[in-house]
Amino acid sequence: MRLSQTGMGTTKLSNIDTMYPGQSILLQTGQLVQYGAGIFGYNTIPLLVRRNIEKIIVDTLNKYGCIEVLLPTLQPDTIWKNSGRYNQYVDDGTMLITESNKGTFCLAPTGEEAMLEFAREKLKSYKNLPVTFYQIGEKYRNEIRTRGYLLRGKSFPMLDAYSFDIDEQAMEKSYKIVRTAFLEIFEKIGLNVIPIVADNGAMGGKKSEEFMLISDQGEDKILYDEQTKIGLNTEILEKENYEEYLKEEYGIEDISNFKEIRTMELGHIFQLGTRYSEIMNGKYINQDGKEALYYMGCYGIGVSRTLAALYEQCVINDEKWGPCGFVLPKSVAPYQIQIVPKIENPEKVEFANWLYQTLQSQGIGAILDDRETVTMGAKIKDCKILGTPYLIVIGDKQEGKTLELENMKTGEKELITVENLIKRLK
Numbered sequence: 001m002r003l004s005q006t007g008m009g010t011t012k013l014s015n016i017d018t019m020y021p022g023q024s025i026l027l028q029t030g031q032l033v034q035y036g037a038g039i040f041g042y043n044t045i046p047l048l049v050r051r052n053i054e055k056i057i058v059d060t061l062n063k064y065g066c067i068e069v070l071l072p073t074l075q076p077d078t079i080w081k082n083s084g085r086y087n088q089y090v091d092d093g094t095m096l097i098t099e100s101n102k103g104t105f106c107l108a109p110t111g112e113e114a115m116l117e118f119a120r121e122k123l124k125s126y127k128n129l130p131v132t133f134y135q136i137g138e139k140y141r142n143e144i145r146t147r148g149y150l151l152r153g154k155s156f157p158m159l160d161a162y163s164f165d166i167d168e169q170a171m172e173k174s175y176k177i178v179r180t181a182f183l184e185i186f187e188k189i190g191l192n193v194i195p196i197v198a199d200n201g202a203m204g205g206k207k208s209e210e211f212m213l214i215s216d217q218g219e220d221k222i223l224y225d226e227q228t229k230i231g232l233n234t235e236i237l238e239k240e241n242y243e244e245y246l247k248e249e250y251g252i253e254d255i256s257n258f259k260e261i262r263t264m265e266l267g268h269i270f271q272l273g274t275r276y277s278e279i280m281n282g283k284y285i286n287q288d289g290k291e292a293l294y295y296m297g298c299y300g301i302g303v304s305r306t307l308a309a310l311y312e313q314c315v316i317n318d319e320k321w322g323p324c325g326f327v328l329p330k331s332v333a334p335y336q337i338q339i340v341p342k343i344e345n346p347e348k349v350e351f352a353n354w355l356y357q358t359l360q361s362q363g364i365g366a367i368l369d370d371r372e373t374v375t376m377g378a379k380i381k382d383c384k385i386l387g388t389p390y391l392i393v394i395g396d397k398q399e400g401k402t403l404e405l406e407n408m409k410t411g412e413k414e415l416i417t418v419e420n421l422i423k424r425l426k
Contacts, residue, residue: 001044001335001365001366001367001368002356002367002368002370003367003368003369003370003371003382004370004371004372006044008030008371008382011028011029011381011382011385013025013028013029013321013323013324014028016028016322016323019148019217020148020149020151020217020308020312021312021315021322021323022308022311022312022313022314022315022323022326023148023149023150023308023311023312024323025315025323025324025325025326025385026046026311027149029385030043031043031045031046031385032046032149032150034149036154037146037154038143038146038152038153038154038155039153039154039155040149040150040153040155040304045334045335045386045387046307046311048334049307049310049311049328049332049333049334049387050157050303050304050307051334052331052332052333052334053189053303053306053307053310053332054136054157054159054303056185056188056189056331056332057136057159057185057301057303058136060181060184060185060188061132061134061161061178061181061185063181064177064178064180064181065132065177066132066133066134066161066178066181067131067132067133067134068133068134068135069118069133069134069135070135070137071108071111071114071115071118071135071137072108072114073107073108073137073138073139073140074105074106074107074108075105075106075107075108075113075114076103076104076105076106077097077103077104077105077106079113079114079117079280080095080106080113082113082279082280083112083113083276083279083280084279085113086106089106089109093142093144094109094141094142095107095109095140095141095142096140096142107140108139108140109139109140109141110139110160110300111135111139111160111162112162112272112276112296112298113276113280115133115160115162116162116276116277116280116282116294116296117280118133119131119133119162119164119282119294120280120281120282120283123164123284123294124284124285125284125285126166126284126285126286126287126292128284129164129165129166129170129284129294130163130164130165130166130170130173130174131163131164132161132162132163132164132174132177132178132297133161133162133164134159134160134161134162134299135159135160135161136157136158136159136303137157137158137160138155138156138157138158139155139156139157139158139160140154140155141154141156142154147219148217148219148308149308150304150305150307150308151217151219151264151305151308151309152219153304156302156303156304156305157303157304158300158301158302158303158304159299159300159301159303160298160299160300161178161298161299161300162296162297162298162299163175163178163296163297163299164294164295164296165294165295165296165297166284166286166292166295167295168273168295170295171271171273171295171296171297172271174297175207175269175271175297178269178297178299179195179209179269182195182211182267182269182299182301183195183211185301186211186266186267186306188331189306189310189329189331189332190310190313190329190331190332191213191266191306191309191310191313192213192214193211193212193213193266193267194211194212194214194224194229194231194263195209195210195211195212195231196209196210196211196212196222196224196230196231196232196233196263197209197230197231197232197233197236197246197249197250197252198210198232198233198235198236198268199233199235199236199238199239206249206271206272206273207249207270207271208268208269208270208271209268209269210233210265210267210268211265211266211267211268211269211301212231212263212264212265212266213263213264213266213309213313214261214262214263215262215263215264215309215312215313216262217262217264217312218262218263218264218265219264220233220262220263220264220265221234221260221261221262221263222234222260222261222263223255223258223259223260224258224259224260224261225255225257225258225259226259227257228257230250230252230258231258231261231263232246232250232252232255232258234260264305264309265302265305266301266302266305266306266309267299267300267301267302268299268300269297269298269299269300270297270298270299271297272295272296272297272298273295273296274293274294274295274296275296276296277293277294277295277296278293282294282296310328310329310332311326311387314326314327314328314329314387316384316408316409324381324384324385325381325383325384325385325386325387326384326385326386326387327384327387327388327389327408327409328387328388328389329389330389333365333387333388333389334365335365335366335367335386335388336364336365336366336388336389336390336425337359337364337365337366337367337388337389337390337391337392337421337425338366338367338368338369338383338386338388338390338391338392339352339355339356339366339367339368339369339392339394340352340369340376340379340380340383340391340392340393340394341368341369341370341394341395342376342394342395342396343370343371343372345395345396348394348395348398349370351394351398352368352370352394353368353370355392355394355403355418356368358418358422359421359422359425362422362425362426363426364422364425364426367383367386367388369382369383376393376395380393383408384408388408389407389408389409390405390406390407390408390425391405391406391408392404392405392406393406401417401418402415402416402417403415403416403417403418403421404416405421405424
């Protein structure tokens with residue numbers, strides 16, 4: 001990417017939100033654009049980071065045998081009335097609806113109804129089971145209190161997956177498979193989440209777990225045992241039989257060592273059982289030739305939440321000015337390196353162009369800062385804002401094809417040849 005083609009000028013940060021400095025920087029530098037409360041547009045780099053997160057999700061779920069589909073987000077009200085959740089979502093103001101001469105349509109806040117309608121036509125026999133369908137698409141919730149920019153918005157991309165099984169034992173097996181996949185997804189992204197015991201709430205069903213990131217920016221408080229690495233949502237303690245429930249479902253017998261910490265929810269998984277199958281007539285023909293209800297699981301990751309959490313975690317600080325940018329993990333950074341040549345020197349500019357094209361030809365994402373009206377110091381500062389892991393300055397000190405490579409996270413510098421640079425970045 002050539003910065004001259006992006007329209008990016010010099011940036012000055014001021015009055016950064018101390019609670020969410022990462023997203024505040026994204027907004028001030030035009031990488032996020034806010035259209036209204038909880039409604040955001042993405043500039044190229046956050047969009048590409050988001051797509052890399054989505055690719056990790058897709059590749060991992062595919063590895064575990066899940067099947068990707070895509071369902072409409074604009075849905076007729078009938079499927080929501082069939083499940084009995086239409087009035088609930090409309091009355092509490094969660095669901096956005098539009099009325100026309102063709103009927104009433106809903107912007108989907110979640111996907112259980114649409115996925116069951118989809119699956120019923122495909123999974124008519126026990127021979128078709130088990131299966132887990134998933135999609136990544138936009139969801140809409142009319143949040144009364146938007147909070148934390150992308151962390152709680154009205155429109156947001158979400159991974160939602162649904163497993164269909166013949167009985168409870170098979171459902172539990174599918175649940176464990178997706179649980180393992182989720183832990184792998186967050187590890188690949190670079191976020192150290194912990195699965196915690198949670199309440200199923202309005203979703204219903206038997207068992208659920210939330211995937212939490214320990215963070216002072218989170219709006220959730222959980223109880224957590226640092227030694228066993230087990231956590232639980234405090235809502236669980238409101239159950240009348242919570243001690244029996246914790247012992248039976250999770251093997252937790254003593255919570256005296258658990259301490260309260262603040263966390264950010266990035267994902268949630270549920271064992272739904274036959275709740276939605278019963279309501280919406282979700283049936284298949286079993287081995288005895290009789291109709292039987294699907295046993296379902298439901299699994300979700302907030303993609304924009306994960307993006308926001310990642311940016312907040314990757315904030316770097318200047319000793320004098322405080323938050324000044326990011327260093328993105330190599331696993332999701334769309335551009336691995338930024339090249340900053342001395343514009344006043346035609347030979348350095350020519351070499352920078354050659355290096356840029358060489359890296360591009362090797363499939364290595366690179367940014368060439370070819371802006372002519374921006375000072376060298378401002379360009380180096382902007383490298384931090386864009387989050388690239390490495391920087392190369394091609395100035396008067398650079399000789400031949402030996403480069404000075406700077407690690408933007410540690411500040412360490414090393415001399416490296418172009419050949420070894422390609423090997424390192426690939």
